[in-house]
Amino acid sequence: MNPDYRLHHPKWHRQRMPIFWWLGKLSFTKFITRELTCLAVAYAVLLLLAEIVIMAHSEGAHERFLRLLAAPPVLAFHLLVCAALVFHTVTWLNLAPKALVVRLGGRRLPDWAVVAGHYTLWLAASVAVVWLLRGIS
Amino acid sequence: MRPPREPFFWALFSAGGMLTALVLPAAALYLWVSRPLGWVAAPTHAALMAHVASPLVRVALFVLIALGLFHWAHRFRYTLYDGLQLSHLYGLIATICYGGATLLTVFAAWTLWRFP
Amino acid sequence: MAETISLQVQRYRPEQEAEPTWQSYEVPLRRDWMVLDGLNHVKDELDGTLSYRWACRMGVCGSCGMMVNGKPVLTCATYLSALAPGPIKIEPLRGFPVVRDLVIDQSDFVEKLRSVKPWIVRDEDKPLAEGEYLQTPEELAEYKPYSMCINCLLCYAACPIYALEPGFVGPAAIALAQRYNLDSRDDGEADRLEILSRHDGIWACTFVGECSAVCPKGVDPAGAIQRYKVSAAAGWWRSVLMPWGTR
Numbered sequence: 001m002n003p004d005y006r007l008h009h010p011k012w013h014r015q016r017m018p019i020f021w022w023l024g025k026l027s028f029t030k031f032i033t034r035e036l037t038c039l040a041v042a043y044a045v046l047l048l049l050a051e052i053v054i055m056a057h058s059e060g061a062h063e064r065f066l067r068l069l070a071a072p073p074v075l076a077f078h079l080l081v082c083a084a085l086v087f088h089t090v091t092w093l094n095l096a097p098k099a100l101v102v103r104l105g106g107r108r109l110p111d112w113a114v115v116a117g118h119y120t121l122w123l124a125a126s127v128a129v130v131w132l133l134r135g136i137s
Numbered sequence: 138m139r140p141p142r143e144p145f146f147w148a149l150f151s152a153g154g155m156l157t158a159l160v161l162p163a164a165a166l167y168l169w170v171s172r173p174l175g176w177v178a179a180p181t182h183a184a185l186m187a188h189v190a191s192p193l194v195r196v197a198l199f200v201l202i203a204l205g206l207f208h209w210a211h212r213f214r215y216t217l218y219d220g221l222q223l224s225h226l227y228g229l230i231a232t233i234c235y236g237g238a239t240l241l242t243v244f245a246a247w248t249l250w251r252f253p
Numbered sequence: 254m255a256e257t258i259s260l261q262v263q264r265y266r267p268e269q270e271a272e273p274t275w276q277s278y279e280v281p282l283r284r285d286w287m288v289l290d291g292l293n294h295v296k297d298e299l300d301g302t303l304s305y306r307w308a309c310r311m312g313v314c315g316s317c318g319m320m321v322n323g324k325p326v327l328t329c330a331t332y333l334s335a336l337a338p339g340p341i342k343i344e345p346l347r348g349f350p351v352v353r354d355l356v357i358d359q360s361d362f363v364e365k366l367r368s369v370k371p372w373i374v375r376d377e378d379k380p381l382a383e384g385e386y387l388q389t390p391e392e393l394a395e396y397k398p399y400s401m402c403i404n405c406l407l408c409y410a411a412c413p414i415y416a417l418e419p420g421f422v423g424p425a426a427i428a429l430a431q432r433y434n435l436d437s438r439d440d441g442e443a444d445r446l447e448i449l450s451r452h453d454g455i456w457a458c459t460f461v462g463e464c465s466a467v468c469p470k471g472v473d474p475a476g477a478i479q480r481y482k483v484s485a486a487a488g489w490w491r492s493v494l495m496p497w498g499t500r
Contacts, residue, residue, distance in 0.1 A: 011267035012350035012358060017416045019222055025323075028413060031461045032220055038212035041157045044165055045205035048198065049245050051168075052189060056253040059182040070173035078169040085165050089158040095460065099151075099479035108394075126163035133167050136180040136188045143456035144489035147482060215459050219417055 034091045040084035093118040146211045146235065153208025156201060186253055195249040203242045210238035258282040258333055259340035260291050262303065265351050273351065276300070282337060288328040289317050292343070292355075305355035312469060315405030319355055320344040325410035325467050346410040362406060365422045368448055369430035374441025392437040399432035399477055401470040408464035408474050414457050421457040422449060424464035424474030431477040434484075442484075450485050458482075 022028040055062045068074055097114035109117075171177045180188075188194055214234040218224045257279040265273040278299050280291040289307055296303050307317040310329045317328045322342050333341070349357035379386065408424035409415050415423050430449060434442045449455050458478050465475040 012352055013265050013267070013273055014350050015347060015416075017222070017413070021413055021416075022220060027463060027466070028461070031459075032216070035212055035216045035220070035459065038209040038216070041153070041161065041205050042209035042213075044161050045157070045202045046241070047169070048164075049202055049241075049248065052198070052252065053248055055182060055185055055189070056248070062182050062185075066173065066179060069169055075170065075173060078165070082162065082165045082170060085157075085162045088154075089162050092154055092158040095462075095479075098460075098473075098476040099483050101480060122159050125159035129160055129163040130167055133164070133180075134177065136184050143453070144450060144482075144486040147456060148486040148490065151483075151486070212459075215457075218457075219414060219459065222417060224418065 037084045037088035040081050041088060043081060044085060089122060093122060149207035150211035153204035157205045157208060190252055195252065199246055199249050202245045206238040206241050210234040255282055255338060258337060261340045261342045263344040264354055282333055284334055286333045288321055288331045288333060291333055292328060304353045313403060315403035318346050318405045318407050320347060325407040327405060327469050330469060346406055348409050348416040362409060365426045366429060369426050369445055370441055371429045371433060373439050374444060376440040386438045388437055396432045396435040398472055399428045402429055402472045403470055407467045411463040411467040413461060414459060418457045420453040422454045427455055427481055428472050428474035428477040431481055446485055446488055455481055
């Protein structure tokens with residue numbers, strides 16, 4: 001059939017996608033939530049950048065910044081950010097074996113092994129981050 | 138009409154996603170929860186300055202910030218296309234996302250270069 | 254178990270209505286009946302005007318895909334009793350234009366499938382005298398899951414991106430491209446990469462993952478697409494950083 005004719009065929013019914021299609025199904029809602037964690041990632045790196053700018057400005061400004069971090073609404077918000085970041089990590093690591101096929105000695109590693117490897121990496125990286133941060137004194 | 142730059146941005150998104158996934162949760166919990174709550178001793182201003190000034194740390198911070206921003210840019214761009222069905226604003230959204238990420242990355246580079 | 258169950262079927266007769274409508278049928282609720290058996294009962298005994306596709310009735314031909322209670326399934330593989338007490342909502346597969354009742358137009362998929370060259374592409378054919386191409390079990394295992402695709406289009410119906418993005422090549426087509434890319438006898442990876450890397454072919458995929466969740470054959474198109482993205486990105490970087498090699 002001529003594909004150009006098909007595109008403008010008057011009688012075929014074309015189903016429309018509702019604008020909030022991602023609210024209709026749990027798996028879709030989880031998907032959109034996972035995607036929106038990128039906002040937490042951007043916020044986190046920008047907050048890091050902000051602290052660098054503030055500490056370069058003056059000690060006083062940095063003190064005020066630290067006090068602001070301790071304010072209850074800010075703290076509560078940052079707990080949400082942390083939760084979002086953890087969700088980002090967990091969803092990312094769980095999907096790792098889909099993209100990464102690891103071969104050791106000619107045999108393909110099973111999915112659970114790839115995931116376990118990634119979680120171990122996360123643990124190691126977290127320990128390293130905390131160790132590095134504690135070393136600043 | 139759509140130039141073949143997707144693999145480039147996807148690669149940045151992917152690298153940014155992996156790096157931030159491994160590093161950000163621990164860093165966030167330490168810097169923005171444990172530190173303000175006093176669960177860990179807050180480093181002195183002088184010590185922080187000295188550490189951030191080191192070349193290795195500056196590069197590491199730049200990489201983290203840059204990749205994190207480009208991870209956001211690529212992911213958010215597609216979330217807007219699909220979640221709010223704004224594909225018709227393809228060019229505008231791509232410009233805002235990648236352009237925004239680029240500007241902030243340049244600012245981060247400049248800040249870290251001339252630190253303090 | 255109740256005697257009957259209600260099927261709420263979406264009807265669309267373009268010659269008499271502008272929009273789809275619903276029609277309910279009571280069919281016997283037999284323990285061993287699939288949704289397809291219910292539809293066949295409707296067609297044979299209740300309403301011969303109902304249009305739908307089916308063939309093998311055993312889950313290998315891929316003809317009988319429909320949305321049952323909002324999920325894309327093979328109607329020959331879905332028990333009526335599993336959906337009791339009902340009513341059971343039956344609609345045509347999402348994401349495709351509806352020709353009539355439960356029949357959709359697949360030409361978009363067929364074109365996209367054709368565009369990925371789903372056949373062995375060789376740089377040079379071996380002469381017949383040299384015999385067949387040999388393949389180890391490990392080489393077969395590399396692409397075997399992707400070869401199980403029966404083109405039933407459930408993955409397309411499940412994919413929100415396919416419904417939103419006209420240029421998206423879609424799960425099954427990309428999985429089938431991978432089936433050939435990963436086949437040790439094939440040399441066509443670069444050809445397919447060129448086609449798929451253009452025009453948002455694969456990059457519109459945001460790894461929702463619903464395609465793999467609904468696939469009746471365990472093809473895992475989501476995994477195929479993610480692996481393809483990795484190899485496409487690597488290929489792109491190679492072409493940028495080492496432009497002198499063409500293959």
